[in-house]
Amino acid sequence: MAEYKFYYFNGRGLGDVSRQLFALSGTKYEDIRIEHADWPAQKPKMPFGQMPVLELSSGLQIPQSMAIARYLAKKFGYAGKTDEEAALADALIDQFKDFYAEIKPYYYAKIGVLQNDTEEEKKKTLIPARDKFLTIIGKFLKLSISGFLFSGGLTYADLMICDNMRTLIAWWPEYLNEYPDIKAWYQKVDGIPEIRKHLESSPDKGF
Ligand SMILES: N[C@@H](CCC(=O)N[C@@H](CS)C(=O)NCC(=O)O)C(=O)O
Numbered sequence: 001m002a003e004y005k006f007y008y009f010n011g012r013g014l015g016d017v018s019r020q021l022f023a024l025s026g027t028k029y030e031d032i033r034i035e036h037a038d039w040p041a042q043k044p045k046m047p048f049g050q051m052p053v054l055e056l057s058s059g060l061q062i063p064q065s066m067a068i069a070r071y072l073a074k075k076f077g078y079a080g081k082t083d084e085e086a087a088l089a090d091a092l093i094d095q096f097k098d099f100y101a102e103i104k105p106y107y108y109a110k111i112g113v114l115q116n117d118t119e120e121e122k123k124k125t126l127i128p129a130r131d132k133f134l135t136i137i138g139k140f141l142k143l144s145i146s147g148f149l150f151s152g153g154l155t156y157a158d159l160m161i162c163d164n165m166r167t168l169i170a171w172w173p174e175y176l177n178e179y180p181d182i183k184a185w186y187q188k189v190d191g192i193p194e195i196r197k198h199l200e201s202s203p204d205k206g207f
Pocket residue numbers: 009013014043049050051052063064065066
């Protein structure tokens with residue numbers, strides 16, 4: 001029996017960063033993808049009524065995407081090389097959550113949850129939020145000698161932010177055109193062989 005069960009919908013969303021950490025570390029896990037039709041029966045079984053959820057072999061269930069990713073990142077060595085890098089990786093994840101909240105009118109229109117006009121939301125919400133967030137990312141990349149966000153190497157912050165970018169680029173291929181340094185970083189993370197293999201073998205729902 002695998003030591004970990006990972007529950008999420010059949011998409012990348014807030015969950016794939018954890019699947020990517022399993023792939024990078026070569027750790028076996030049960031990748032349980034719940035279909036939307038089955039969700040009402042599953043919802044009451046989840047500690048906070050939402051997914052993703054990580055279940056340990058003890059039966060303990062850990063909710064909240066970033067808490068799960070941070071837990072796995074610590075276990076597998078992708079939480080930051082030093083305490084300071086780890087604190088800043090957490091800070092970037094918190095900043096990512098703020099960015100994700102800001103772009104919701106665009107993101108939710110794109111996935112059909114909101115009826116907003118996607119082109120209008122792109123101009124009104126996505127572009128200003130992108131410019132603010134990528135300016136911050138750019139500062140970290142300038143200071144880092146590894147080509148990742150931190151000199152000590154790849155962290156779960158690189159994975160999470162790039163995975164969300166993967167979706168935004170699929171929707172708008174010019175997303176990074178004004179940001180060549182960030183594009184180079186994205187391509188470096190995207191090109192990690194374990195990540196490529198994981199993405200290519202996953203059922204692709206586009207987001
Ligand atoms: N802050 C939570 C948000 C979780 C969340 O919004 N999960 C969605 C899927 S991405 C969900 O479970 N939706 C079904 C529901 O709320 O019933 C996290 O980061 O894990």
